[in-house]
């Protein structure tokens with residue numbers, strides 16, 4: 183693994199670029215063709231793509247109630263208990279985010295303004311299933327959708343080669359209140375939820391992580407009129423460590439990222455040269471005990487160890503990179519955490535591995551990647567809600583702001599705008615004569 187020692191400031195920006203996560207032109211072209219095909223040929227296109235990418239020959243795209251019931255009985259009790267325990271924490275943290283009450287402000291006498299949070303009505307959730315069936319993602323998306331009060335929640339996920347959907351995905355979907363599950367994945371699933379097909383319902387907004395094809399598809403359909411949560415592509419972690427960090431912990435955090443896919447990325451920032459130099463060997467020895475070694479090696483080949491002069495430089499670099507996950511395994515962890523301005527989710531201290539947030543601490547694991555944490559939040563209750571504003575003016579309100587509106591409309595050269603107020607001012611004046 184590459185160790186980059188004291189890079190010049192001019193080289194920091196290029197170092198923050200993701201190795202493979204950039205959306206290539208080929209991916210964009212392939213995705214655009216898939217979207218057009220699904221848009222014009224609906225279910226037929228979905229079936230063809232599933233056969234091509236997963237090998238599944240599908241009769242029904244919709245998972246039946248019987249399959250969901252059966253999944254409940256085939257999922258091991260210990261796993262169901264773990265899913266239930268994680269779900270309870272995710273519910274607690276997300277329920278606390280729900281706006282408590284409507285906002286009401288009388289901005290001027292007789293002018294009442296209200297802001298009301300209203301749920302997205304039809305939510306489309308994507309649960310990845312290429313590399314492994316991420317049933318934890320079902321909880322991360324469907325629980326906030328249910329708490330927000332979405333009227334219809336549908337979920338797409340790639341099927342196995344025999345056409346089945348992993349039982350734990352179905353168990354979690356039922357537990358979290360999903361209304362319909364479809365066996366389709368990749369860009370085709372995103373297109374299906376964006377435009378609707380004979381079977382898949384059209385969603386108002388699409389949520390969830392995925393590989394480069396899924397993320398590109400979400401970005402393309404967002405330009406064609408369907409809202410998305412954010413770009414949540416190939417996973418990445420930045421670890422900040424000093425000499426007090428347990429190197430095995432850091433190495434395991436690197437590997438847990440690498441196993442998400444060949445285009446995941448892990449970066450260590452440290453000011454401790456000895457720690458930087460010793461880490462690759464610790465990673466290699468842990469890697470030797472792991473399954474999926476080949477894929478993890480690919481991911482690690484574009485991971486990096488970056489040696490900087492001090493903690494100030496480390497925090498500056500981290501905020502420039504804007505990591506999806508930031509683990510601070512450092513003697514001043516809490517102080518450094520207070521300086522984070524760009525990150526998806528932060529894990530503070532030696533006892534907070536990313537795995538905790540991936541599954542069970544209660545925070546959401548659907549997070550912005552590729553530097554999008556500079557401007558986007560991870561999934562939270564707000565993502566499932568729109569804020570609608572209301573205003574109601576009384577005759578007193580017309581008196582309060584009528585003249586202000588007239589003057590502004592006149593000076594924007596918008597005579598009809600002015601007239602709509604002038605007529606009311608005259609009516610109020612006539613009433614009170």
Ligand SMILES: NC(=O)c1ccc[n+]([C@@H]2O[C@H](COP(=O)([O-])OP(=O)(O)OC[C@H]3O[C@@H](n4cnc5c(N)ncnc54)[C@H](O)[C@@H]3O)[C@@H](O)[C@H]2O)c1
Pocket residue numbers: 212235236309310311312313314316319340367368369370391392393394395396413414415416417418442443446506547548549550551
């Ligand atoms: N950012 C986040 O919040 C977050 C959370 C969880 C997972 N992830 C990421 O999600 C990703 C999951 O990826 P995955 O591949 O395991 O599952 P996936 O479900 O995202 O993608 C699998 C599907 O991609 C499509 N596909 C594969 N190769 C293709 C090709 N050549 N052309 C067109 N379509 C193709 C197929 O339809 C396939 O079924 C990982 O990169 C992981 O890091 C991100």
Ligand SMILES: N[C@H](CO)Cc1c[nH]c[nH+]1
Pocket residue numbers: 316318319417442540547548549
């Ligand atoms: N680390 C992933 C992206 O945040 C989420 C995940 C699901 N399962 C395991 N990990």
Ligand SMILES: [Zn+2]
Pocket residue numbers: 417438439442540
């Ligand atoms: Zn993970």
